[in-house]
Amino acid sequence: MVVVIDEVDNSTVIREFAQLFSAMKRLDLPLFALMTGLPDLVLDVQTADRLTFLLRADKVALSPLNLVAMTRTTPLLRRSVNE
Numbered sequence: 001m002v003v004v005i006d007e008v009d010n011s012t013v014i015r016e017f018a019q020l021f022s023a024m025k026r027l028d029l030p031l032f033a034l035m036t037g038l039p040d041l042v043l044d045v046q047t048a049d050r051l052t053f054l055l056r057a058d059k060v061a062l063s064p065l066n067l068v069a070m071t072r073t074t075p076l077l078r079r080s081v082n083e
Helices: 012-026 039-046 052-056 067-073 075-082
Strands: 002-005 032-035
16 A cells, blocks of 8 residues: 655645554555655654654655656647647
8 A cells, every 4th residue: 555645844734644654564564755845844743753764764755847858758748739
């Protein structure tokens, strides 16, 4: 199972999910989380009490999308940008 969370912040709901996720991973369940958000907000969650296991998780830093390159390769996007 893959759980996707967009715009992570240090809210109660996210902290509770992270604690539940950690407990489920200890049971070797096939569970993966994909979380996105502003770097400062993600770091707040990673360093929260009892959630530091997130610091050891694999991370992938993405660069901003390149709209010019996308319009060159995607006809549908090229039409919507030109209209």
